[in-house]
Amino acid sequence: MNPSNTVSSPSRLSLFWHKWRFHLNVLLLLIPLGFMPKYLSEAALFRGDAGLGERDVGEVQVGPWSLRLAEFRNEAPRVQGPAGPMKHFNAALCQSCIGQVKATYLRIGKPRSLRAAGVIFFGSPYRMGALLPVPPKTQPDAELWITLEGWDGSMHQASIPLNQASPATVAWLKHQGAKP
Amino acid sequence: MSKKSRSKLWFLVHSWLALPIWFFVLIVCVTGTLAVVSQEIVWLANPDMRASKPSDEAPLLSYDQVIAAIKQAQPQTQVQSIIRPDESHFALEVGVTYPDGRPDTVYVNPYSGVIQGSAPTFNFQAFTRALHGWWLVPFTNGYSWGWYLVSFLGLPLLASLVTGLVVYKRFWKGFLRPTLRIRHGARIFWGDFHRLSGIWSIWFIAVISVTGTWFLIQALLGDNQISISSEPVIPVVARENVPLSVDGQAPPQLNLDRAIEIAQQRIPGLEASFISLPGNAYSHLEIGGRGWYPLMFQTATINPYNGDVAASRLLSDRTTLEFVTESMRPLHTGDFGGLWIKLIWFFFGLLLSMMVLSGLLIWTKRTALATANAFKRSQKPNRGARIAQALQPSVHRESSEGSL
Numbered sequence: 001m002n003p004s005n006t007v008s009s010p011s012r013l014s015l016f017w018h019k020w021r022f023h024l025n026v027l028l029l030l031i032p033l034g035f036m037p038k039y040l041s042e043a044a045l046f047r048g049d050a051g052l053g054e055r056d057v058g059e060v061q062v063g064p065w066s067l068r069l070a071e072f073r074n075e076a077p078r079v080q081g082p083a084g085p086m087k088h089f090n091a092a093l094c095q096s097c098i099g100q101v102k103a104t105y106l107r108i109g110k111p112r113s114l115r116a117a118g119v120i121f122f123g124s125p126y127r128m129g130a131l132l133p134v135p136p137k138t139q140p141d142a143e144l145w146i147t148l149e150g151w152d153g154s155m156h157q158a159s160i161p162l163n164q165a166s167p168a169t170v171a172w173l174k175h176q177g178a179k180p
Numbered sequence: 181m182s183k184k185s186r187s188k189l190w191f192l193v194h195s196w197l198a199l200p201i202w203f204f205v206l207i208v209c210v211t212g213t214l215a216v217v218s219q220e221i222v223w224l225a226n227p228d229m230r231a232s233k234p235s236d237e238a239p240l241l242s243y244d245q246v247i248a249a250i251k252q253a254q255p256q257t258q259v260q261s262i263i264r265p266d267e268s269h270f271a272l273e274v275g276v277t278y279p280d281g282r283p284d285t286v287y288v289n290p291y292s293g294v295i296q297g298s299a300p301t302f303n304f305q306a307f308t309r310a311l312h313g314w315w316l317v318p319f320t321n322g323y324s325w326g327w328y329l330v331s332f333l334g335l336p337l338l339a340s341l342v343t344g345l346v347v348y349k350r351f352w353k354g355f356l357r358p359t360l361r362i363r364h365g366a367r368i369f370w371g372d373f374h375r376l377s378g379i380w381s382i383w384f385i386a387v388i389s390v391t392g393t394w395f396l397i398q399a400l401l402g403d404n405q406i407s408i409s410s411e412p413v414i415p416v417v418a419r420e421n422v423p424l425s426v427d428g429q430a431p432p433q434l435n436l437d438r439a440i441e442i443a444q445q446r447i448p449g450l451e452a453s454f455i456s457l458p459g460n461a462y463s464h465l466e467i468g469g470r471g472w473y474p475l476m477f478q479t480a481t482i483n484p485y486n487g488d489v490a491a492s493r494l495l496s497d498r499t500t501l502e503f504v505t506e507s508m509r510p511l512h513t514g515d516f517g518g519l520w521i522k523l524i525w526f527f528f529g530l531l532l533s534m535m536v537l538s539g540l541l542i543w544t545k546r547t548a549l550a551t552a553n554a555f556k557r558s559q560k561p562n563r564g565a566r567i568a569q570a571l572q573p574s575v576h577r578e579s580s581e582g583s584l
Contacts, residue, residue: 021200022540028204031326035316039307042318047301048282079321082405092281099429102422102461115419122459124258124277152428 045072052090052127057165062148063156065097067104069146069165076172077134086131087169093125097148105147106130108138108162114155117147138162140173187347194343197336198536199543205337206536208330211312212388213529216514216522218305223270225304228287228297231271238291243436243455246272249293250286261456264290267518271296313395323399331399334392341385344378354379367545374538377531384528391512394505410499414481414491416462423485433458433484434465443467443480446492450478458484471495474517475510476503 010018045054053070060069070090077085093101105111107118121128132144143159144166150156163170198205214221223229241249247259260283261275271287274295278284285299310316317326345351360372378385401408423431440452453469454477468479473495481491498506510516514525 022202022544025201026203028201029207031329032311032316035318035326038318039310039316043303043306046283052281081322090281095279102430104460120416120460120462122463124260124283126258126277126279127281127283128460150428151425151430153424 048127052092053088055166057160059094060146060158060160062146062158063154065101065148065156066094067097067146067148068092068094069160071166071168072129075168077169080131083133085134085136087134087166088129088131089165090127090129091121092127098125100150100152101125101148102151103149104128104130105149106132107145107147108132108134108142110143110145110159111147111157114147114149117149118145134169134173136173136176138173140170187349190343191347194340194347195539195543197340197343198539202536202540205333206533206540208312208333209529209533209536211308213526213533215305215308215312216525216529218308219265219270219515220519220522222300222304226297226300229271230296231269231290233291240290241293243440243452246274246288246290246293247436250274250276250288250295253293253295259457260459261454262288263454264452266453266515273299322403327399328396331392331395334389334394334396337385338389338393341382341389345382348375348378351375351379367542370538370541370545374535374542377535377538381528381531381535384525385532387511388532391508394508395512398505398508408501408505410497410502411493412491414464417464417483417485417490419462421483421485421488422461430461431485434482434487436465439465439482439484439487440467442482442487442489443492446480446489447471447478447494450480453477464490470516475507 044050051070052068053072053074055071055074057069057071059066068091072088072090077087080086089106091104093104104121105117105119106121107116111117119130119132121130123129140163142162144162145157145159148156162173243262246262250257250259256279258277259274260277263273263275265271265273272290274286274288276284276286287296287299288294289296313327313330314324315326315329317324317329319327348354354375358376360376361368425431436455440455443452444450449471450467451469452467454467456466458465464481465484466479466481468477470476471478471494476495476498478495479493480489481493482488483490495503514521
């Protein structure tokens, strides 16, 4: 804003700048306008308009019980702070097993015991969510293990290929592996 | 530097603080003002949100009665949380999930337990807050850059307050002899308006700018994984404390009213204004409400099987630093003392928006004059000198006017 810096014969551009410099910031309004569709689609996603999540994985039979699994977002794991990349899965228990299932867990790789069954799902059995840590060194052909614990003390497990649970995660892992 | 040129410099700083981004600042002020009363606006627009009393002496239902009423009306619906808003004219907000997997917030009458309706799909409250708070820029990893963009404005706002008081000589006289000249033209009117509303808003601008700057600091701390919290991480309910059942069905849990009694024994004077039910078999029931210090919530975390208080977070558990930092948000939003505080915040929010606008009007009127003067001297050889001259008269005029 030092006046001595301005050119001696004002160009068309500098005239424009001097005329409109205080109005250009109105353009900042384009930012929220541009993000409006994204905001609304996010709100719809959280409202459950698209069901459990962006991509339905399908019904998985776990012993006598079953659950419906979905990727909340159809995308690679997101880095959330120091905990590293996390993948958000949602699930719904079958109507008849709601009263019998005590807890639902998710883990990449087979759990050695119930105590290491992985992350536990939170929320209503109609729509529960879990944030699954996905270490970047995970093999792309890994399996996703679902563990259900019953109120009677029983435990049932099932697994599906990670590629089936989340193709976006596997694609991301392959890309990670390509890096030195 | 002479006293005069110093005040000129202060004046220039004051003028330039908001000017290049005045419209952005204005919209942030306006959306913030709207956000203060967004809950009330929804209340006006949506009758479902109102807590109409069926009769004058109708008592408030207890939380258990509310749950029972919902169970009776919709046996399949699962309740996750109940919020009793601060003002008694608002219905309860109950977080539920339907069997088809859809989460919802429903408004429940606190006297009759009737489910009055679902929250509208377009959440006006959340939208105004998102627009004001982070310019709708999504959060993907840590704080959104929109949050930084908006919260950064706390600094120029604070600087505007300080420089404004410096250039407005003996501003305290404005309290004793308020001046608002209406019949002397727009330039004089907006100048008087800017100064008059400025001195009466000193406290408000200070509060908003300091708390706004805190939001910036909060984001910087958060994104750098620096925590100032003294709050312990509460472990889940131990496996052995979750009873097994012989019939394979979930064991009974503590009823809510009993849990609130337990919480109130631990936290005397607690008014349970929100309840969050256990998220799974190994998680706790959480009960919270305000205490004597209205800006913060106190919470009790209770084992839903045996009623043990696993943890509690009282006012006295906060460090001095947390007392200050946790007060920042309510001070910014004005949602800590019912409708009247909100209306005060709303009024001063409007005034602050008008100050941004009047500041701009003053500048454009002055710049228009200065430009006209500059054109008169357009034959002069050096354009640089011309602009310098164009700026001079305005500064002279304002600093002499500031001492009026």
